[in-house]
Amino acid sequence: MPQLQRFYASEEEFQRIHGQLKLLQCPYCRQTGMLIKNGITYGYPDKPGIRDEIRGHRIYCSKRGNRTGCGHTVGMFRSEFIRYFSLTALLLWQFWQGCVSGGSKIGAFRALGTSMHESGAYRLYRCLQRNHSRIRTILLRHSSAPSPPRTPDPLRHTLLHLKAVFPEASSPISAFQQTFQISFLS
Numbered sequence: 476m477p478q479l480q481r482f483y484a485s486e487e488e489f490q491r492i493h494g495q496l497k498l499l500q501c502p503y504c505r506q507t508g509m510l511i512k513n514g515i516t517y518g519y520p521d522k523p524g525i526r527d528e529i530r531g532h533r534i535y536c537s538k539r540g541n542r543t544g545c546g547h548t549v550g551m552f553r554s555e556f557i558r559y560f561s562l563t564a565l566l567l568w569q570f571w572q573g574c575v576s577g578g579s580k581i582g583a584f585r586a587l588g589t590s591m592h593e594s595g596a597y598r599l600y601r602c603l604q605r606n607h608s609r610i611r612t613i614l615l616r617h618s619s620a621p622s623p624p625r626t627p628d629p630l631r632h633t634l635l636h637l638k639a640v641f642p643e644a645s646s647p648i649s650a651f652q653q654t655f656q657i658s659f660l661s
């Protein structure tokens with residue numbers, strides 16, 4: 476029986492998953508038929524005029540009534556967003572590209588045109604540094620790394636690897652989350 480996925484590409488895809496919830500396994504207790512929709516996760520978009528947007532859904536493994544689920548709540552997320560950040564996957568990708576192409580972190584951050592405070596640039600960069608070897612390990616399971624660039628910057632190398640795995644993707648970080656069903660930053 477297929478397991479509930481953690482990332483989805485669009486609300487249309489989520490609605491399809493919602494229609495099949497009874498047929499999906501809970502990722503915690505592996506029981507089928509216990510999952511029910513339990514709420515929406517909103518985010519605060521970096522776009523003027525929009526107050527909030529749906530970034531995910533919460534799914535509950537029900538132990539109410541005659542159901543024997545485990546009581547865990549499973550978070551599902553749209554792959555174009557980054558958990559715990561208001562920045563989208565596409566903006567994170569642009570920031571990362573800016574950082575490894577020789578510019579300053581603040582410069583790369585300003586180029587995004589986001590209303591986030593600039594101190595976010597350092598937080599984001601530290602997050603990339605903390606996660607990049609984990610990301611590379613996942614990518615290596617999928618395909619070997621491209622030949623090392625002349626500057627042995629590990630963050631740049633990981634970026635090139637991600638680009639090589641998803642050459643057609645406009646947002647390789649969204650493609651990573653959607654394909655591997657794993658959060659890009661942990």
Ligand SMILES: [Zn+2]
Pocket residue numbers: 501502503504505506509536544545546547
């Ligand atoms: Zn369960």
